[in-house]
Amino acid sequence: MSQAIEQPRIVKIRENVLKKNDVLARQLRKRFQEEKVYVVNIVSSPGSGKTTLLTEVLTRLSKNFKVAALVGDLATENDAQRLQQSGAKVHQITTGTVCHLEAQMIEDSIKHWNLLDIDFLFIENVGNLVCPSSYDLGENVRVVLFSTTEGEDKPEKYPTIVNSADIAIVTKMDLAEVVDFNKEAFYQAIYQSRPNMKVFEVSAKKNI
Amino acid sequence: MSQAIEQPRIVKIRENVLKKNDVLARQLRKRFQEEKVYVVNIVSSPGSGKTTLLTEVLTRLSKNFKVAALVGDLATENDAQRLQQSGAKVHQITTGTVCHLEAQMIEDSIKHWNLLDIDFLFIENVGNLVCPSSYDLGENVRVVLFSTTEGEDKPEKYPTIVNSADIAIVTKMDLAEVVDFNKEAFYQAIYQSRPNMKVFEVSAKKNI
Numbered sequence: 199m200s201q202a203i204e205q206p207r208i209v210k211i212r213e214n215v216l217k218k219n220d221v222l223a224r225q226l227r228k229r230f231q232e233e234k235v236y237v238v239n240i241v242s243s244p245g246s247g248k249t250t251l252l253t254e255v256l257t258r259l260s261k262n263f264k265v266a267a268l269v270g271d272l273a274t275e276n277d278a279q280r281l282q283q284s285g286a287k288v289h290q291i292t293t294g295t296v297c298h299l300e301a302q303m304i305e306d307s308i309k310h311w312n313l314l315d316i317d318f319l320f321i322e323n324v325g326n327l328v329c330p331s332s333y334d335l336g337e338n339v340r341v342v343l344f345s346t347t348e349g350e351d352k353p354e355k356y357p358t359i360v361n362s363a364d365i366a367i368v369t370k371m372d373l374a375e376v377v378d379f380n381k382e383a384f385y386q387a388i389y390q391s392r393p394n395m396k397v398f399e400v401s402a403k404k405n406i
Numbered sequence: 407m408s409q410a411i412e413q414p415r416i417v418k419i420r421e422n423v424l425k426k427n428d429v430l431a432r433q434l435r436k437r438f439q440e441e442k443v444y445v446v447n448i449v450s451s452p453g454s455g456k457t458t459l460l461t462e463v464l465t466r467l468s469k470n471f472k473v474a475a476l477v478g479d480l481a482t483e484n485d486a487q488r489l490q491q492s493g494a495k496v497h498q499i500t501t502g503t504v505c506h507l508e509a510q511m512i513e514d515s516i517k518h519w520n521l522l523d524i525d526f527l528f529i530e531n532v533g534n535l536v537c538p539s540s541y542d543l544g545e546n547v548r549v550v551l552f553s554t555t556e557g558e559d560k561p562e563k564y565p566t567i568v569n570s571a572d573i574a575i576v577t578k579m580d581l582a583e584v585v586d587f588n589k590e591a592f593y594q595a596i597y598q599s600r601p602n603m604k605v606f607e608v609s610a611k612k613n614i
Contacts, residue, residue: 244451244564245556246607272536273565279466288410295566297505297536325454325537325563328480347555347581348453355533356452357481358503373555378585 216243219333222301225358226336233313237321239335241359242343243352244325247369249277251343251402252320256284263317268307270299277322287311298329301336327352331359339364350384353391360391365398372401427541430509434594441521445529447543450551451560451565452533455577457485459551459610460528464492471525476515478507478532485530485543495519506537509544535560539567547572554582558592561599568599573606 230237240248252267259265268288269277278290289307291299299321308319321337323330342363344352347370353360360366360370374381388395417610438445448456460475467473474495477485486498497515499507507529516527527546531538550571552560552586555578561568568574596603 207417208423211416215416243453243556244560245553271563274559274563276559276563295536297534324452324536326505326534328503328532328534329537331426332503345453347553347578347585348451351482351484352452355479355482355484366575370555373581373584375537376581377555 200309216332219301222305223336226301226304227338230319230336230338232298233316235313235316235319235339237319237335237337237339239321239323239330239337239340240343241323241327241330241340241363242325242369243327245346246325246343246345246348247402248322248325248343249280251367251369251400252322253281253284254402254405256281256320259318260285264315265318265320266311266316267320267322268299268304270303272296272324281322287316293324297324297326298333299323299335300333304367306333327356327359331362334359341365341367343367343369344371344384346379348378349377350380351387353384353387357391360388360395361363362398363395365396368397368399372400372404424540426508429511431542431544434512435546437521438527438544438546441524443524443527445527445543445545445547447529447531447538447545447548448551449479449531449535449538449548449571450533450577451535451553451556454533454551454553454556455610456530456533456551457488459575459577459608460530461489461492462610462613464489464494464528467526468493473522473526473528474519474524475528475530476507476512477530478511480504480532489530493570495524501532505532505534506541507531508541512543530548535564535567539570549573549575551575551577552592553578554587555585557585558588559595561592561595565599568596569601571603573604576605576607578609578611579607580612 239347242248245277256265267281268289272293275290278288281288340363342359450456464473475489476497478499480501483498485494489496499511499515548571550567
């Protein structure tokens with residue numbers, strides 16, 4: 199098969215997959231709205247601190263709200279086990295070799311739950327700064343995490359996720375000094391793509 | 407289009423893409439062997455220290471050998487600029503939204519060079535622990551980097567890359583203590599998938 203023939207077919211299939219995902223994501227969004235569930239999709243590199251931050255958030259929110267979390271990983275149920283310590287409802291999605299979560303996986307997972315019992319649903323995506331940016335999961339807000347230990351240039355090097363996210367969180371602020379994190383350069387890189395982006399600085403381990 | 411019809415078509419197209427990549431990778435491997443170029447494919451999460459380690463390696467090797475590097479990123483030429491400080495030949499591959507390097511990109515890039523002028527070719531893949539594991543680039547050896555700051559559980563959570571790599575390098579060892587890196591758990595996670603894997607511990611910044 200020549201490249202000239204093959205390429206358009208791949209693009210077409212990819213468009214179909216994304217279109218199907220978007221249709222389902224829109225249905226999910228409508229359903230979440232009707233059932234009054236606020237949905238947060240959290241995206242970052244592996245090891246940026248999604249699970250640590252989320253454990254802290256779930257623990258605090260669960261005092262006053264009904265909270266739940268879906269957590270995506272290629273393998274293991276480690277993150278679900280960690281998140282369950284918060285007392286929230288947690289379900290693990292094991293993706294095998296798939297590098298992102300898709301709307302279909304969300305729909306399949308929430309079947310176990312009565313949405314009326316949930317005020318906030320957090321979705322912890324697969325650790326990957328590239329692929330999850332193309333997949334709408336019906337969320338209200340998409341949050342991208344960057345850890346200080348990854349370096350200040352990541353927003354500039356992964357513009358797709360910055361462009362598709364609503365909020366950025368800088369994690370591991372307690373390590374900023376020891377890794378010479380250049381905060382000014384980081385903010386410059388963020389604002390270059392998204393001039394008004396809301397950015398929070400945290401350290402979940404040190405409770406900052 | 408129903409899912410029952412669509413799914414096999416996607417799998418078929420994916421198989422064709424991978425098969426085409428593998429055929430080209432085999433041709434590249436043969437060519438590298440004939441022209442006596444030793445090729446190293448470096449894979450890790452964003453911010454694990456690929457470029458820092460590579461700058462150090464290129465600088466040291468270039469005293470006695472002819473070295474070159476290809477570096478993949480979604481956007482920016484930052485890494486190529488950093489690597490050029492070593493004095494090696496460097497070419498940036500900008501992938502746009504593509505989450506990995508492919509054999510075709512390598513073939514296109516080495517057209518600029520006479521392979522007889524190269525002893526070692528390093529390929530710095532796109533920062534991603536998932537997608538690059540499926541794409542052979544014709545390398546002699548695939549190296550996966552894990553930084554201590556990402557946590558000791560990453561080899562267990564990203565088994566595909568561990569299974570497809572030949573060597574693992576633990577980076578940012580100077581930060582192991584401050585981030586409570588559990589070295590025993592890390593090695594256990596590695597050896598669970600690959601009992602005899604060669605593992606090196608480094609800190610490129612501190613010259614360990």
